[in-house]
Amino acid sequence: MGLYEEAVTFALDVPDNSFELAKSVVRSHKLKEPMANEENKRLWLLVARYVVKDSHDDMERALNIIKDSNCLSIEDILPHLSDFTNIGPFKPGIKSSLEKYSNNIKKLQEHMKTFTNTAEEIRKDTDLLKQRSMVVVSNKKCNLSQQPVLGTQFLLFPCQHVFRLDAAMQKTVSHYNINESKMNFNELLEIASKECPLCGQIMLEEVMKPFINPGDPKEIELARSWRIDDEFLGQDDYKMP
Template sequence: MQFLKECDMLKIEDILPFFSDFVTIDHFKDAICTSLQEYNQHIQDLKEEMEEATKSAEVIRGEIQTFRNRCSFVHSHDVCSLCDLRLLIRPFYLFPCGHRFHSDCLVSDLSPMLPPGKRNKMLELQRQLNLYSSREDTVSVGSATISARDQLKADIDSIVASECLFCGDMMIRSVKLVRVKK
């Protein structure tokens, strides 16, 4: 028992198998009780963490629902945040933060910042989309049938429109990259 007190790495459950079946538990009673209390505290801590994570998930779900029901207006004089040309002349993305980008401007500026796996996936999706530009194939997804072209666009959107180029996490993580326009 003295060995257990001196070594914090070992617990009573680690040394119990080395004792014979005939050793009385009275010698280990305090150590067993302490070990059980530690396990109980650890379980309580885990339960609290799980409750906290559940509450956070509920808050996030609520925020997502709020964004789904949110609308914004685009005026004829609004311009792309990258090229300063009128926004309505080409397909565009409008982010909740208020930044607006032509889709081609966003893709060209975002591509170098994407991780290699996502960048390659986006390039492949764009290549496939170019193949579908003149023909229309259909793909069955669940019970709904949507065009393969629309599915490719949705896949590209999930990469490109996941966060704002200027104020999303990717830009914050890439602060080490210097962006200078000449």
């Protein structure tokens, strides 16, 4: 039923060393049903609060609950200690936590340095792309329509594929089944110029498309026109269904 907190709370209300019963409840629930780390930590924290409150000056029991839980740390326990608690027994744990935080800070600083360097490299690459130029010869033809691109609007991609704008937009509209009446020219242009139709996602998706559209009667008729009659096949040849 997932009533973990209620079960632990009831176990803590049982007199005579009830935190041991609560610990067993948490363990048994974790074995029966997988729990998220945060949920598991919250249940152990319920037990830890009781142990800290019940133990008073016996901090050894509080340290044991940290070891038993495998998810709590000294900093989870400290806020629940009284103001006059002797934290001497916690010194090794506090020191270990501080060292852990120090190591984490160093790792974060290294990650930040890496991200900063990466961002700088991306900025440099972007600046280089802005200054990049390509040459289109006078007899260059569209890689889709095979029509000359000079004298009309065209798209030139870094892969050196070039397309007449009308052909690229028609390809985009056809592939994505776009309703042109619901989009303006600039929106279609943005989609068409996003990536090369012969190198990008469109080409990858079209690899999985059949050559013949089973829903198009004209294409079905065209496919049938290429069928080889059985009379032209030998007895040992494969016969088409």
